[in-house]
Amino acid sequence: MSRLDERRRVEWKHQVESLSNELCLWEQEAMEGRPLEKHHSQVRSIVTMLQAFAEEAGVQMQDATCSIDDRQDIILDLHHAWDFFRSKLTLRFVEWTRDFLTVADEFAWACFRPAVEVGSVRGDPTIAIEPPLVFLNRSRTPFAQLRGSEFLQFGMSSEEGRRWQREIPFPMIGIPWYTTRHVPDLLYVAHEVGHHVEDRFDLGDALSERIASAGVSADWLDWSGEVFADIYGCLSVGEAYAVTLFDAILNAGMGVGTAKYPPAPLRARVCLAAVEQIRGPAVAAGVASHWPEPWPEAAISCEAEKVVNALLADPYEALNGHTLYGRLGLGFQDFEKIHDAGTLLLRGTTPSFLRDVRAIIAAAALAFHRDPDKFDEQGAGDKALCKVRSLVQHGTRARAKTAEQERAQAVGRALFHAVTEQRSGRR
Template sequence: ERLILSEHRIWEFFRGKLVQRDEEGFRRYLAIADEFAWACYSPIQAHVYADRASPSCKEPPLVFFNGGTSPFSSSRGKDFKPEEVRIAGEDLSGRDIELASKLPIPVVGLPWHQIAHLPEALVIGHEVGHLVEDDFGLTDGLQSLLLEGLAEAKAETRQGAWVKWLGEIFADIYGCLSAGPAFVGALMDFLARDYAEISFERKTEKDWSPYPTTYLRGLILLNVLEEMGFPDKVAGYRSLWDNFKSKMPREFSDDVPFIVRKLLNGNLIKSTAPGVPAASVKEIFCFSRAQQDVVDRAVKLGTKMAVAGSDIRVLFATARAAYEADPKTYIRENYGAKILTHIEKNVIRRGIRRKELPLTFQQIEEKLRGYEESARSMVDEVLRESDASLLRIQADANDVVAGATDGSNAIQPEQEKPSSARG
């Protein structure tokens, strides 16, 4: 029964996300968000897996709306619940999480309000970064590169903090690689808070949390843009970020360039193909100057801007850049809706994801057999654990019976306590 219920709960987790695509008001946006997520995910997948029919090669990420205030991703057990608000009986935990994480579909959750504001959707790139780290087993490699950077910075005493923050740092870096300066603008907009909240935020060893301070995150973004070759764009965002200050020791800010260079340029991504050398994430996946030039030319046209092209990363970046350049014109000219319509009609194709070559029937059969073998393995493991649990329960019951028989565990009558009352 437990096994059956676990399977139903895992399926329920995905059912709620799939059914959103039956709603007319959500269908278009989710399809477009899926396409952007796939454009961010597929370059790493293509480098890692020489054989796309491998069961280890996961399917494109599934984007859905949820009740959280910020985006999140669920890959290997992270935030693996239907909603940020807990609902009794719907959360997955323990073995359910582990089983769900082995399924071939990673997911990205978006706040409901983003359905009406395309310029914020670039943060999907950050969430795909989490999926990339987990699905392609990059954590150990990232930690090694981080430690190399810290050694160069002579920052070993701050290692505990940076290791704790590594997952979010990589996701921020990956977001920058997905859409360049436009992502930086979107994330800075998301992070922006009251001056005192940012400038006086301080973390200590007792409460590092998974995130660096907001100030340090902004500094990391600026350094990534610099490394990507956008010094002109850095200047504008830096003038905004310099209005804040950091309450953390100065050494943390000094560490940032060393860390960013290592994580961007270190040989991190390994291919399953024989003879293919490891490559840096920046070598495989990076928003180029040529892509940014297309964005800049479109935005300079102002009200004469015509939506064109088939590069969804450029189109998303253009939406953000146009909004930053002139929010009123962006809204008045309805650029968001125009870009969404263009993507729907000219970028998304029926059937498989854009640019993904179809598998042959034989490859599909091989992949399905691999999934079936993996499923049988998971079920067998759960059953073995259930059998072991039943044996432990039976052993405990036998101990209780034996104890009752020899009197060692028999319930003893309560001893009469002397009265403290005075007669």
């Protein structure tokens, strides 16, 4: 009969492999031609980080100072870290959530890709620009979870696990669960992509400099991130974003009462100024009619126009000399077609002439805004989602780069040694 120490050694090996083997399986599912091919770089990043941790743990399994309980806690913490991502990726295998998330991811990528095509991440070509991962959650307000931000704020098994530097290796966007049945709310993803563009291309200083030189009050510096994100929403889907946001502000007070947003009427004025710059005065006049409350006084409204102009007019170094309006927005021809497409959706017909995902979602939102009952009667939302899915091309979106993988491995090893050192220090 085997000895206890032999059984413990093999048991520990199995516990380490419980994660290692699963990570390998997920990585296979993210290869080209597999169900998660669109999430190739995302899965690769997190697998590389956690696999490096697991490999280090396997090397240490002979360490007599590491108790059975300690070892199990470490592995459970690793599973907990992986579960933050695993739970979101798993929904891509459930039919009734997969179909919606395919559209949400495709829309986020359509908004994000123009910046990827023209910009460079802090001047470093070795850094892969991963597409955002959209996930469903119980927060009623969409939010951007930036690359490098913390996660796993509770529930870790070990005391040390709660102190880890827990960094998300790719951008993420959380949206409410009920968005699966209300297509217009997908437009807020464009706003959250704006936050990711600002973060990934390090635009914060450039935004502040432009606002500071625009001759407006210092309050705008505190609002710069949200103002930029609203402008990005208007760039991505035009007036559809503005009128949809108006409803959200009026119905639920989205962003009202928080210091990082302008007051509600002024935020609406920012969107109106952006629409006027992007779509022209005639379209802006139509948008203005959807705001039922008084506009800010003329001097304050003028400040909104100055800020929008300052952020849209001049080229950005991080975008390799391109302006936001020049390369990041929906094209003029697609903007002109979205109203006709919305009319078709309300007649129960899927518009065949739209090929840009942003334009399809914008058309659906405008159709809902025009006649919400007819929108439901004709299944306009489902038709728009189906149209987007028909445009998804096979293949991966972004490939993980060697330098990025090396960084992920280093992070995984560092996490393991930080945990073990903290444990040793307590003894």
